[in-house]
Amino acid sequence: MSDVSLKTNKLANFINGEWMEVESSKAVINPATGEELVQVPLSGAKCVDDAAAAAKKAQKEWRLVPAPQRAEVLYQVGYLMKERKERLSQLLTMENGKVIEEARGEVQEGIDMAFYMAGEGRRLFGQTTPAELQNKFAMSQRTPVGVVGIITPWNFPIAIATWKSFPAIVAGNAVIWKPATETPIMAFELAKIFEEAGLPEGVLNVVFGAGSEIGDAMVHHDDIRVISFTGSNDTGRHIASEGGKQLKKVSLEMGGKNAVIVMDDADVDLAVEGIIWSAFGTSGQRCTACSRVIVHEAVKETLEERLLAEMEKLTIGNGLNESIKVGPIINKAGLEKIKSYTEIGKNEGAKLLAGGYELTEGDNANGNYFAPTLFTDATADMRIAQEEIFGPVVSLIPVKSFEEAIEVNNGVTYGLSSSIFTNDVNRVFKAQRDLDTGIVYVNAGTTGAEIHLPFGGTKGTGNGHRDSGVQALDVFTEWRAIYVDYSGKLQRAQIDVD
Numbered sequence: 001m002s003d004v005s006l007k008t009n010k011l012a013n014f015i016n017g018e019w020m021e022v023e024s025s026k027a028v029i030n031p032a033t034g035e036e037l038v039q040v041p042l043s044g045a046k047c048v049d050d051a052a053a054a055a056k057k058a059q060k061e062w063r064l065v066p067a068p069q070r071a072e073v074l075y076q077v078g079y080l081m082k083e084r085k086e087r088l089s090q091l092l093t094m095e096n097g098k099v100i101e102e103a104r105g106e107v108q109e110g111i112d113m114a115f116y117m118a119g120e121g122r123r124l125f126g127q128t129t130p131a132e133l134q135n136k137f138a139m140s141q142r143t144p145v146g147v148v149g150i151i152t153p154w155n156f157p158i159a160i161a162t163w164k165s166f167p168a169i170v171a172g173n174a175v176i177w178k179p180a181t182e183t184p185i186m187a188f189e190l191a192k193i194f195e196e197a198g199l200p201e202g203v204l205n206v207v208f209g210a211g212s213e214i215g216d217a218m219v220h221h222d223d224i225r226v227i228s229f230t231g232s233n234d235t236g237r238h239i240a241s242e243g244g245k246q247l248k249k250v251s252l253e254m255g256g257k258n259a260v261i262v263m264d265d266a267d268v269d270l271a272v273e274g275i276i277w278s279a280f281g282t283s284g285q286r287c288t289a290c291s292r293v294i295v296h297e298a299v300k301e302t303l304e305e306r307l308l309a310e311m312e313k314l315t316i317g318n319g320l321n322e323s324i325k326v327g328p329i330i331n332k333a334g335l336e337k338i339k340s341y342t343e344i345g346k347n348e349g350a351k352l353l354a355g356g357y358e359l360t361e362g363d364n365a366n367g368n369y370f371a372p373t374l375f376t377d378a379t380a381d382m383r384i385a386q387e388e389i390f391g392p393v394v395s396l397i398p399v400k401s402f403e404e405a406i407e408v409n410n411g412v413t414y415g416l417s418s419s420i421f422t423n424d425v426n427r428v429f430k431a432q433r434d435l436d437t438g439i440v441y442v443n444a445g446t447t448g449a450e451i452h453l454p455f456g457g458t459k460g461t462g463n464g465h466r467d468s469g470v471q472a473l474d475v476f477t478e479w480r481a482i483y484v485d486y487s488g489k490l491q492r493a494q495i496d497v498d
Helices: 043-061 067-085 087-094 098-121 158-172 185-197 211-219 231-247 269-283 301-313 332-347 402-410 425-435 471-478
Strands: 013-015 016-022 025-030 036-041 127-129 136-144 146-150 173-179 204-206 226-230 248-254 258-262 292-295 351-354 375-376 393-399 417-421 440-441 477-483
Touching: 013 025, 013 043, 013 269, 016 471, 036 146, 043 146, 043 204, 043 211, 067 087, 067 098, 067 158, 067 185, 087 098, 087 185, 098 158, 127 393, 136 393, 146 158, 146 211, 158 173, 158 226, 158 471, 173 211, 185 204, 185 375, 211 231, 211 477, 226 231, 231 248, 258 269, 269 417, 292 301, 292 402, 301 351, 301 375, 301 393, 332 375, 351 440, 393 402, 402 425, 417 425, 425 440, 440 471, 440 477, 471 477
Parallel strands: 146 173, 146 226, 173 204, 226 248, 258 292, 258 417, 292 393, 375 393, 417 440
Antiparallel strands: 013 016, 013 204, 025 036, 127 136, 136 477, 351 375
16 A cells, blocks of 8 residues: 655645645545545636736747757656656555556656657657749748647546647647646646756646636636647537637547447457456546447357456455556546446346446445446447446447448447457458547557557547647647748749749
């Protein structure tokens, strides 16, 4: 179990390089134990005004720092995160609940992102192109947008924050970050790391508080030109609507209803491993979690039997215990939502094979625990097969063919991640062509994105932008075209070409 401590009982905002307390606060609860960890500020809109003023002033200087020098700060952040990996991982498990192995993986993702985006400090490539007129030079370059607002969720409180803040900072922007109130400790720790790494005052500002207060103030602030958001569809659509009225650039990642397809020629044991990891890792609280298994009817019974056998081996409890494989649900509201969908599934006619109940006894009595749950004989139009549950609930949908499997996979409003298990190379290439998702896995589960590739999806999952990878820079930069005419005379494009 953990022996780390925060050395404070109340967090503070980080604005213009200073730690600023606010009067109002709420308790951050360990979802595994029900114990209070710390008090998080419930800031008001004035704090956003202060952060925006600091960021606007700082960005004017930060944009003039050569990008390779900006990158040196990220390198230092990466080294400090690496030094403190175990401490950060344990704190992450305490506030979020995910098992320690997964927490270590998430912190490593942040470390990887630091070094990867620091490398962009010597790239940030534009283009040089031929000009259509003599004695004329043409090129394009990336330029920072100015002040960036990022709003991050509780399920990956450090990884998603690094996907957004690191490219924004190396590109020459200043950042205002609103973390989720359920998981503020990672933001507090990362801000301290940036401070120690030598980031100039005001380039990163952290404002804690409710989304309805802080998030809304950020969306409507004139000096914040980009909002990058990961969270619910309802909130994302509201941000897109309000941002559009102000001509802000808005980047949205809003979840998924991801499926693993298991064909009749699949390695079923491998598929079971992929499903167990994708469906019940992070207690199913991942936007890439597998919540549907589209299985060919020829292997359906075999898959069910082997899934049930592996589910019986899952240990459920406090994620700080190295032997635990499934941790708690983030809060009581999440728990109630999962319970309600279990009843919906039963009422719709799906057959409940395992789970479907809250765990309330023994070591689990004070936390938010839900048994890993498996439905079978679901149909593609059922609510449990269409709507995001965000918990350890997976539904098996039998199909008769590869073509039907693709159709069922694509028949939801989301389009984040998909997976197919098959040994037929022809099916592999057809699947990666036809699966309507931003991420496609072959003979692997629906989770496990790597930081050097773009992360995001189609349809209701987002609005076309991507986190992570070099594509993340598109959110936080503008393209500038530059023409240098050294002919000594006026030359008119498209006119003086003959």
